[in-house]
Amino acid sequence: MLKIFFFLLVIGSLNVYSQNERIFLHGKISDKLGGLANVHVINLNTKHGTYTNDNGNFKIPVKLNDSLRFSFVGYETKLLKVTEKYFGIKNNNFLLNKTTYTLDEVNLKRNNLLGFLSADSKLIKKEKVINAETLKLPFAGSRILTPAERRLQTAQGGSNPYMLGLLGGSVSLDLIINSISGRIKKLKKIKAIEESEKNISFIKNIHERYIINELSISKDNLYRFIYFCEADSKFIRILNQGEIAMINFLKQKSKEFKNL
Structure with a gap:
């Protein structure tokens, strides 16, 4: 009986430790073609970040209920809540989907453009830009010195x-x-x-x-x-x-x- 009690006490202590101390979560980020390199992985709770290597692998310290964000140019940003299933596995696999861009509808109005850039550019009205350079102020556009x-x-x-x-x-x-x-x-x-x-x-x-x-x-x-x-x-x-x-x-x- 004493041995069983001691065993349960040790398990309970490890449980509490794992909930309060962060350990490394190992993972791999891929798309449909394979591993993605240089994906930004950040723990939103600690603000600690890292990047995937050439094969898409990464490791980052986490604990239960932390939130991770995976982001990469041209791909949808993925948010992940760390649960128990991600612990104890040597490598976790995550899939990123490419971003689909939808263009806004464009309404074309009647105009007198001819279709030749050299001629049409003269017919387009431009808004007058007012700044230090157009006003020809002294030192306009120059970099501020330290x-x-x-x-x-x-x-x-x-x-x-x-x-x-x-x-x-x-x-x-x-x-x-x-x-x-x-x-x-x-x-x-x-x-x-x-x-x-x-x-x-x-x-x-x-x-x-x-x-x-x-x-x-x-x-x-x-x-x-x-x-x-x-x-x-x-x-x-x-x-x-x-x-x-x-x-x-x-x-x-x-x-x-x-x-x-």
């Missing part, structure tokens, strides 16, 4: 307070003085640091959970790892290629980081 960029521009003579004639041209007095004093060089370093910190903050905000949970980089080493990635000469190019390229880059760099 504090470091503004200081550097001013030091290089952006405000042009004094000009010196030089071989038929002119050179800003600010540029000459600040170049000799070393201020230009210092401000360029500050600008580079500002851009680096902005990129590092962006990676932390977007990929922190992925780096810690999927790449197994400890929280104490998070910034050290991101700085390690940012020092790579390919970092800026990868950053401009988009989120998927950055995830693959981080995965590769994590292997190098762990080998150091």
